[in-house]
Amino acid sequence: MTELNVADHMNVLGAQAKTASAQMAKASAAVKNKALRALAALLRANIDALQIDNAKDIARAMAAGLDAPMVDRLKLTPKVLETCAQGCEQLAAMPEVIGEITGLKEQPSGIRVGQMRVPLGVFGMIFESRPNVTIEAASLSIKSGNACILRGGSEAIESNKALAKLVQQALIDSGLPTDAVQLVQTTDREAVGHLIAMPQYVDVIIPRGGKGLIERISREAKVPVIKHLDGNCHTYVDDPCDIAMAVTVADNAKTQKYSPCNASESLLVARGVAAEFLPKIGAIYAAKGVEMRCCPEAKAILASIPGAHLKDATEQDWFEEYLGPIISVKVVTGLDEAIAHINHYSSHHTESILTRDHMHAQRFLREVDSSSVMVNASTRFADGFEYGLGAEIGISTDKFHARGPVGIEGLTSLKYVVLGQGEIRV
Numbered sequence: 001m002t003e004l005n006v007a008d009h010m011n012v013l014g015a016q017a018k019t020a021s022a023q024m025a026k027a028s029a030a031v032k033n034k035a036l037r038a039l040a041a042l043l044r045a046n047i048d049a050l051q052i053d054n055a056k057d058i059a060r061a062m063a064a065g066l067d068a069p070m071v072d073r074l075k076l077t078p079k080v081l082e083t084c085a086q087g088c089e090q091l092a093a094m095p096e097v098i099g100e101i102t103g104l105k106e107q108p109s110g111i112r113v114g115q116m117r118v119p120l121g122v123f124g125m126i127f128e129s130r131p132n133v134t135i136e137a138a139s140l141s142i143k144s145g146n147a148c149i150l151r152g153g154s155e156a157i158e159s160n161k162a163l164a165k166l167v168q169q170a171l172i173d174s175g176l177p178t179d180a181v182q183l184v185q186t187t188d189r190e191a192v193g194h195l196i197a198m199p200q201y202v203d204v205i206i207p208r209g210g211k212g213l214i215e216r217i218s219r220e221a222k223v224p225v226i227k228h229l230d231g232n233c234h235t236y237v238d239d240p241c242d243i244a245m246a247v248t249v250a251d252n253a254k255t256q257k258y259s260p261c262n263a264s265e266s267l268l269v270a271r272g273v274a275a276e277f278l279p280k281i282g283a284i285y286a287a288k289g290v291e292m293r294c295c296p297e298a299k300a301i302l303a304s305i306p307g308a309h310l311k312d313a314t315e316q317d318w319f320e321e322y323l324g325p326i327i328s329v330k331v332v333t334g335l336d337e338a339i340a341h342i343n344h345y346s347s348h349h350t351e352s353i354l355t356r357d358h359m360h361a362q363r364f365l366r367e368v369d370s371s372s373v374m375v376n377a378s379t380r381f382a383d384g385f386e387y388g389l390g391a392e393i394g395i396s397t398d399k400f401h402a403r404g405p406v407g408i409e410g411l412t413s414l415k416y417v418v419l420g421q422g423e424i425r426v
Contacts, residue, residue: 013184024147039142069323074129088139101114112418112419112420119146122203123204125207127152128155130156149202205223230347230349236338292309292326
């Protein structure tokens, strides 16, 4: 497409989405839930066909030399597709929130004032690599009564097109407008520039991808952006803690999957338990090929582990999101230093404390300034599906409107409603 054609294409998508959003806003819960269940069924019925299209993207990515974590994010395995289907069904089973009025209170004048939850309207979703985001975004858009315009990465174009066709089939089968979920068909990067600069059509932009992409969109967008830049997540092993449990959780938080933004990138260990804990977790990381970038005290404790890949941590390592088999390791004096370190170096995504001390746990929950804060659980749980949101549109580390995994409520707004019986102001 030429730039002019791209501009025309995006304007058409925007106008169609705006029209569809009005129809979605008044759609009944039963119809929206029917579409979600239909989508789940279509995903399960088309696993083989979807993997054929997905294989084209994977082959092209490998030929282009994309690194292993990026290729891993591209894969539409049967397990990934089943999770998408379950997410649709989970959303369909959730209560309807659109139109709900809360906090209704009668005022001295006689009027009753409350707030009604309503859709945002149209959101634009810009994402890289993961084609399953097409389903997560579409399903949340349907449930929340919005319309959306999806622009996936060029590396997943075949997978995204195949998934978008199933979404539109589910909309048709349920009597909803097909333009409620539209995929940008061109891989031309000019499309992104137009999508983030159409406030007449688009109410919010949600980028999901690398830090460079999100920084560009945050800088250039002419509509509000829901975002997180990176996921430098921390696991803090406290004194006192259950050492066996801490080893299991710290292992899972780092190695269950390296590429997600909720994998732990930094391990903090209280000095009182470091001599017992670090050799145990270090042996596991060494066996799995995880490089440990350590402070001097941690390195001294880990030095005797056979096969351990140790490096001296630099100042930058405490800020780093590795998205691979690398973790920074630091021994801290205790809870106060751990909290101070996290609040300074963290990207405010997800942090976990592993502890037996209830008061330490409560302080960590109150004082750590991140969108998800956990006690005795793996950071890998910071996910809309695991939180019972059905799916997530992304993670927000902003403090306005939505924070943490963004589900249905994050795609809605509140407006005031006033109920009266002829009251007048005097």
